[in-house]
Amino acid sequence: MSLPERALGPFTVSAVSLGCMNLSHAYSAPPPPDYSERLLNRALDLGVTMLDTAALYGGGNNERLIGAAVGHRRGAFTLASKCVLGLRDGKRVLDGSPEAITASIEGSLERLGTDHIDLMYLHRPDPAVPIEESIGALVRAKEAGKIGAIGVSEMSAETIRRAHAVHPIAAVQTEYSLTVRNPEIAVLDTCAELGIGFVAFSPVARGLLAASVRDDAYAQGDIRAAMPRFTGDTLAHNLIAVRSFEALAGDIGITPAQLALAWLLARAPHVVPIPGTTRIEHLEEDIAAATIVVPAEALARAEAIFASGAIRGARYPRPMQVQVSTETFPDEELA
Template sequence: MNLNHAYGKPPSREDGAALLTHALDTGVTFFDTAALYGMGESERLVGATLGHRRGEFTLASKCVLDIRDGKRSLDGSPAAIATTLEGSLKRLGTEHIDLYYLHRLDRDVPIEESVGALARAVEAGKIGAIGLSEMSAATIRRAHAVHPIAAVQSEYSCVVRNPEIAVLDTCRELGIGFVAFSPVARGLLAGAVRSDDYGATDLRASMPRFTGENLRHNLIAVTAFDALAREVGCTPAQLSMAWLLSRGDHVVPIPGTRSIAHLDEDLGAASVAITPEVAARIDAICAKDAIRGARYPAAMQAQIDTETFADEELA
């Protein structure tokens, strides 16, 4: 997403291609994109850059959220899913996507119908496995009853714990992989956010926890987290992702970046050990009220099916 969408002016196509190539050369074998990102430009970039090495990595993309007539659209109907899938295959330059997610829950369409459409795509050989994004344990179970779900993707970090309410345990029980997006909390835990002076097209400018008094309060916890990372001997981003890797063998973080240096830094998280003492200190830093403000603005929160805490701030 970072290469084409949501975080201000994107890098040049050449720089984006260089980053993707470096990632694959360095040993990254899982690439995640979506029809929505950059109005399809992310898929085009991945296909054009990595298509000739298709057998070396697992490719994931997403449907339901798409662009229709130049506007963002949420449509989980089988017809819309089929249309988006055909567009994704064309943009990616492939006949098969390994893992294809329902990007969000369309509350106007039974989840069984949406999953059924993807089950038919599996039968047709167009996709290999089915995933869900930002969905609750109850929805996951309903979907899994129609066709095995291979992966569930949701925001998860030491400051965003919603998956711990029910989804992580449900995934473990059903043998579903959990894919953690925004593992460094949209830059908050990577030294990238110190003020709310964002660019005009930066998604964080509309997110309550990243602006105003909420952000100033949240930076108190961030400062403590940064200090702990120095003690451990790693960067904050590495500490954040190492914490995620310690949450279970079925948890896979997918950091996004535009920088080769940051990518290499992220990969270093695999060698950082999280001791029980460090885990306890992280929990203390991220305790109740350490982070204020809703995760999403109201319009986006309305599309989220993930469980919320009883005292959680919602836009």
């Protein structure tokens, strides 16, 4: 099966691709490995041609899962991973030094069971290391044939330009959805100007736009429990707009997640959303969004639902916010 495709740097990938983090990291307990293996293979069967992982996810277990589950189909997809962020004794560690990047890539190659990763991102900017030095380490990995293209994640337009001056950047990855519009400040336009693909992570707002968040009774270890907009009275306020959005999706005859993804796909031709899921039926629902045509009037109504003030609360807790350099709005709440 084939899906509509989009250019992402030197690659051509399915317009809706797959973020694999959920299978090992961040939310509820991950599904059993055999189920995750079926999900990943189902994604490829349905035409998904990019899988996105990171050294951070599950402390490397997500990369191991991908290698074990679909390594035998390596030629069927673009493989993307990330370095700089990792887990040490259960805590996030940020290290953008060339030595750490080189070691991280070697670890990723081993866990994935491959000698080449198509797209390697700097997962976050390290304020202690000039971006030029971090990119230089990726350039050397590319020259050694260990990676094919270079990306950056959650970085400002200025940082992207500095990185691009060292070596052409293939992709920028940042959170983007109807509820998180920060890339529209400068990053989307910068990517369009420089010919860089844009990968939208958390395109259904960590489940908020997929009818899967109704309260803040999260499972132990769920990162949303520490995210201001997903808890308490702030979440209760945000769910008011979400219910209107769900009603609109129902009127159109599609699911909320499909409407959220259709809105992103309509933003610009260089945008590639990577929803993640732990359920095959949700995977199938998300992938179907690549072929759904939503009238412009309905997309405008969806956008209007999330006008300024509809969503309250910082998108990250402070320890995570200080690790990104993405532009913020003047009135944006920050932890």
